Amino acid sequence: MSDDALQYLAGFGNQHQSEAVAGSLPRGQNSPQRVAHGLYAELLSGSAFTAPRADNQRSWLYRRQPSVVVGGYAPLAHEFLKTGAAEGQVVPPDPLRWAPTPVPAADCDFVSGLRTLCVNGDPDAQVGMAAHLYLANRSMERTAFVNADGELLIVPQQGRLCITTELGRLDVRPAEIALIPRGLVFKVAVDGPSRGYVCENYGAALRLPELGPIGSNGLANARDFLAPVAWFEDEEPGDYEIVKKFGGRLWRARQAHSPFNVVAWHGNLTPYKYDTAHFMTVGSISFDHPDPSIFTVLTSPSDTPGWANVDFVIFPPRWMVAEHSFRPPWYHRNVMSEFMGLVLGQYDAKPEGFKPGGASLHNAFVPHGPDTEAFAKASAAALTPHKLDHTLAFMFETRYRLLPTAFAMQAGGALETTYADCWNGLADNFTTP
Ligand SMILES: O=C(O)Cc1cc(O)ccc1O
């Protein structure tokens, strides 16, 4: 693990620039005849060249060798990593929940420890997402990973991650998140048994949501997203393994140098970290429970306005003050599909049953809401101002039905076969006047 005091460049979507060695970054042009210090220029495009300016994402990398210097790729098996609806199972129209999966004692790193729970869409159509767990007890040393199928939103739940990327390093702890652009090479170091969630987004890049009547401030503020500063692995050449996810399969290649050899870069296609403690929640200060869209941190739009390919929504510590209201989420059925995880504490709709490290899936039009215990508590609670504290749940909400994987549905696995019983106690209390 690297030290704590990493430096960052603040601002989501900014045109950042950074050089680890002074004078490495070309001034006034991108591709000089000879780049300073013998470096190679390489363009990384995250959007089509002709994407509208507001959506256009690319960075220029100045590196010791271009990434084309890599051996040929050979297939690499991964039993538990699944891609797109084609690799999902038949899904019953029931609410599903998974208990926390322990970090195995057997050797696993961030990539070998990926366990896909749910999939939809198709990366070749640039539609949909996957929800994975990661379980890791070993750092990636001379192995790096790059995902050509999707951008990765990493939500640590246990253990601190040091993520080395081509553009520099990010130190990420539980309650923080990391965003790794599609196609960017990275590796993950851990400081002990580590677990968390990953949203692999095959669709349009995640961005800050529109704020509408909220105005020009609030929710996740752009300046709280931190990009790394340029850093390169300055060591003797030696064998390095590059693992690439490409077309739903893993591939591996060997090269004789570190891929973390970018001495300077500039552009707006960067990884980020974000501390959810900086999320400025808005909520009801009068009555009723608002739609959870007020908690959207990042959104990947689809081609239909307002119907997200995937929204990343958090339920952070906040005050509950609504008067004459049932304060937890309402009972509902939603055309959108909801995958949830819990980073820490309790979730108000399922105070006991939903555990940190666990997950739930409420698919399109699958009824759900507070369990019997939460209903009873909230129906009788004194409606004084109350702080929901020490809690962080989140949701990947997607317009496409999520299909669980064989790992998610396996008998004897983490699937809670009695989950739906949590609503059995909701008796018919109707009384005729
Ligand atoms: O189902 C859930 O727990 C997530 C959720 C939370 C909320 O406050 C409103 C709607 C919703 O789907």
Ligand SMILES: [Fe+2]
């Ligand atoms: Fe819901």
